[in-house]
Amino acid sequence: MSLANNLSTSMISSSSSAFLAPTSFNASRTRSVSVPLKSLNIVKCVATPQEQQIAYKTKVSRNANIAKLQAGYLFPEVARRRAAHLLKYPNAQVISLGIGDTTEPIPDVITSAMAKRSHALSTLEGYSGYGAEQGEKAVRAALASTFYGNLGIEEEDIFVSDGAKCDISRLQVVFGSNVTMAVQDPSYPAYVDSSVIMGQTGQFQKDVEKYANIEYMRCTPENGFFPDLSTVARTDIIFFCSPNNPTGAAATREQLTRLVQFAKDNGSIIVYDSAYALYMSDENPRSIFEIPGAKEVAIETASFSKYAGFTGVRLGWTVVPKQLLFSDGFPVAKDFNRIVCTCFNGASNISQAGGLACLSPEGLEAMQEVIGFYKENTKIIVETFNSLGFKVYGGQNAPYVWVHFPGRNSWDVFSEILEKTHIVTTPGSGFGPGGEGFIRVSAFGHRENVLEACRRFKQLYN
């Protein structure tokens, strides 16, 4: 979230400490009044006087699943801390390498298309109302040919959306509360949080920092950030992100082949998050569907956010192959389609016009330039931490640098960095217990800010 938005954000969103969700919430709004008796020196609590009544409560129970959530969603919490820091140091030049928010302008070829579509909405010929909930045909076709050309994924397998985060929740709604899921540990928090909200998990277990009923697949430097599948219990759903947020690890073809085989053996469904595929420097697969057999076990979700700077414009897509079937043979795509038609009403037509422009030859080239810019940022950050003697991971195939602070609490490191250098990062434990001892540094930012940040890191850690 941008600085301007943070500062102007309402009390609600910036004070997510209020969202710490204890399992029992004592009504902070009830007001009982103690009224001293006149003659005796006794203070007696009496029934509340007419004018000051106890706040009315409905009889609707709070959703127990939401009550399980431990705190606010990670990124608003980081934003809150940043806002608090700015209050403390109003003149600080805070540099944000925390939330993975894009900073570079969107190439002209793309915004012109969106402006054009906007203007057209004011004309008789150009006005369009409701679009197909699955997305405009041209966009679906362009996505199919651009990303899945020779992989046998077709237009009708693709569902255009307002972004991967929203699609993750829609997928959870499709799956329902009676499925089990596995996540990488660490992982993007929306997988776990949406699972809790959906009722798939048990309570949070403070001693291990995990929700009961979720299988956490540990990803560490020791196992090359790919889980040891022989130790992973079967779950219905497996969330897998590659290139990975936050570790930056990109799974190899061999690893993904094993993952697909694992899913096949267990009859599981992989939800493959490929939001950072175009950041890949190595020759690793960009789509799960490059792996033979994946169409029968995997869904792939992706986004224009980090490719085209569409973090605010809102556009993404999910691929549900027609070959993917539930245990009774019912096609998953049919249920996803039903959810898309009932719980959603399509991505904005203007955003889709932008998406189409992104996929033109000129647009693709322009996107590659922006991605290249952020990749150069990543390189600078990696070099900085390497030179300071840190163990540094990621940064090669993703716009995230995963820095190890052995033995240290990641929120403490986060706070120290923020306090001493005015740089916002993201504490690794926010991504799961497997992230403890790490800090995620995101590479989105203006070049001068990234350079300045690196100067400050060098000052702090030299």
Place this chain on the structure above:
Amino acid sequence: MYKLSACCSMSCGISLPPKMILASLRGHKQGNGRCTNVPRNVNLEKLQNNYLFPEISKRELQHLEKYPNAKVISLGIGDTTEPIPEQISLSMANYAHALSTAEGYRGYGAEQGNQVLRKAIAETFYKDVAIKDTEVFVSDGAQCDISRLQLLLGSKVTIAVQDPSFPAYIDSSVIIGQAGDFQDKTGKYQNIEYMQLGPQNNFFPNLTITPRTDIIFFCSPNNPTGHAATRKQLQQLVEFARDNGSIIIFDSAYATYVSDDSPKSIFEIPGAKEVAIEISSFSKFAGFTGVRLGWTVVPEELLFSGGFPVIHDFNRIVCTCFNGASNISQAGGLACLSSEGFQAIRAVIDYYKENARILVDTFASLGLEVYGGVNAPYVWVHFPGSKSWNVFAEILEKTHIITVPGSGFGPGGAEYIRISAFGRRERIIEASWRLEKLFSMGKSPLLTV
């Protein structure tokens, strides 16, 4: 109902090239060959049909295939047709252009919406009822918000809906697991309370016979009946909710179509802030059906039974399951709420309202029982003793006009047809003329009951 006890190659209804069939028959030793072992969500199995409006689209396509030269007039899905006023699309175009500049580029916005827009919504629609900007959550539309509210509420709450009502309330309830099984006999889901509406009760449910539910979905002006609840009726509703400790989800998507002094917001009713959430949309207000923008108001005073503020949980849902409405759409929304923008939009709304008036006149002059069309862009026509899908089919076949059969909105809509008033004036007039031809002189079997 889709039932398949064991997965086998062809019975899934997918035609695969022969090579793939052979490959699957060679099969795996474990599992069921091509199927996963992931059980289908039983809640989705409970859904009876496709969502209503894609079903209507399907029928339209089929009709066009049958009569490729027919001049089909769509008064079915409530899809806006008139261009968006220029100053609004200009603001969106400018915002888009600005995204290509260093000063104008914006990344992630606040999930709750742009603060200036939230303020503008609060000031434009809720000025006299003291709703704060912090209680306004901007979204990509009411349909999406309904589902987010269901995620918020979870599977253990009970709901009541008006009967007939906008199908997303029921469908989302089924999906989240609140609704129980569908009962063929009654055409209702077991756990949902259907509050019947009709001319007999002035299109307002008899609350004295309505059992308590946790949640009450209430849409006014109503889709599909067009009825706008009176102040007195809404006072009763709020009182009912208070007495029962229920939460009203008030859908005010058509508030700007109100012609009389019916309340435009539930918060005009004293005490509503402690019992109600209000959802609304720019779709029918500003022609934003494709642009995607809406909002939900969750007052701070609204508390769960344990005292926890509903707004905190809704905020959590919005931050976790959503990432904000498109910033370009929001820029458009802001322009809609400027005084010139609002004025321009009023002209479009008036255009649709005039359409509605023409349609109401047409049906009334044919001696048909017609409701709505005054405070909403929908006309609700009664064909006593009929089956609405048959009426729909008859009208489509004989006049090439798409409508919506009332039973798509619930059993309470059984003998009705909904005609939407969105459309180019000339098509509305043409449609009226065709309907006159069909129904006058008793030509239609639909009139002989």
